[in-house]
Amino acid sequence: ADPDPLQDFCxxxxxxxxxxxxxxxxxxxxxRSSDFFSSAISKGGSTDNPNGSNATVMDATVFPGLNxxxxxxxxxxxxxxxINPPHVHPRASEVGYVAEGILYVGILSTENKLYxxxxxxxxSFVMPRGLLHFQYNMGPGKATQFVSFNSQKPGIVxxxxxxxxxxxxxxxxxxxxxxxxxxxxxxxxxSKFQDDC
Ligand code: GLV
Ligand code: MN
Numbered sequence: 001a002d003p004d005p006l007q008d009f010c011x012x013x014x015x016x017x018x019x020x021x022x023x024x025x026x027x028x029x030x031x032r033s034s035d036f037f038s039s040a041i042s043k044g045g046s047t048d049n050p051n052g053s054n055a056t057v058m059d060a061t062v063f064p065g066l067n068x069x070x071x072x073x074x075x076x077x078x079x080x081x082x083i084n085p086p087h088v089h090p091r092a093s094e095v096g097y098v099a100e101g102i103l104y105v106g107i108l109s110t111e112n113k114l115y116x117x118x119x120x121x122x123x124s125f126v127m128p129r130g131l132l133h134f135q136y137n138m139g140p141g142k143a144t145q146f147v148s149f150n151s152q153k154p155g156i157v158x159x160x161x162x163x164x165x166x167x168x169x170x171x172x173x174x175x176x177x178x179x180x181x182x183x184x185x186x187x188x189x190x191s192k193f194q195d196d197c
Contacts, residue, residue: 001092001129002070002151011035012060012067022152023060023067038063044077044144050192052082053137060152073148078103078137085158086134092154094127094147101143108132132159165193 003021011031012023040062045054056075060066072092076084078101086108096105098119105125106116118138119125127133129150137143163170164186175186 002068004070005068007068009036009065010068012064014061014064023064025067026064036065038065041073041075041146044075047077047079047082047142051085052079053077053084055084055156059149059154066152068152070150070152071148072152072154073146076135076145076147078135078143078145080137080139080141080143082137082143084135085160086132087156087158088130088132089127089149089151089154089156090130092149092151093129094133094149094154095124096127096145096147097124098122099144099146101141102138103143103145104136104138106134106136161193164190 007025007028009028009031010022010025013026014023016024016026018024038058040058041056043056045056047054054077056077057072058066058074059072063072066072078084086106098121100121102121103119104116105119106114107125107127108114108131110131117125135145163175169190172183172186172190175190176183179186
């Protein structure tokens, strides 16, 4: 989904201070082998959090060689019972592969239809750009998935965190009306997202 590159590569120079659509390129002669390789998703992060899951991002901000190439990856690790909460990627479609474990994977369309399947290790899914989706580790045991995006920086918006944990907060009366509940119920849910990003 990203724009086409206009040169072989444009290794990101995150320090340049020049604001463009992506990162400025460092001089081509300054490119090194290390710009084209990464160990960012060789290991997963800690799943010791309320979701019981962790997404390790490998976009152009951590892998400078991806800049302008329109591709990136994530790795997501799950505890048994862990959830990668409902989220969207504003800038990319996603294709994913279950490397370990058993995941219940769901996708919601603009017609509010749920498409879902229980996937075993070795199986794949696709998330059309901008559609809400989630994965849940049904167990037994841990699970790991690897996903790739047609964007160097797909972005991710988690529905629960953005609605109940934004800074500043969405006013409680507004959420109470939207969710058709009383304000105490909204305050209670908000209290669960105080420390989330
Ligand atoms: C999984 O859906 C991810 O976006 O990391
Ligand atoms: Mn996703």
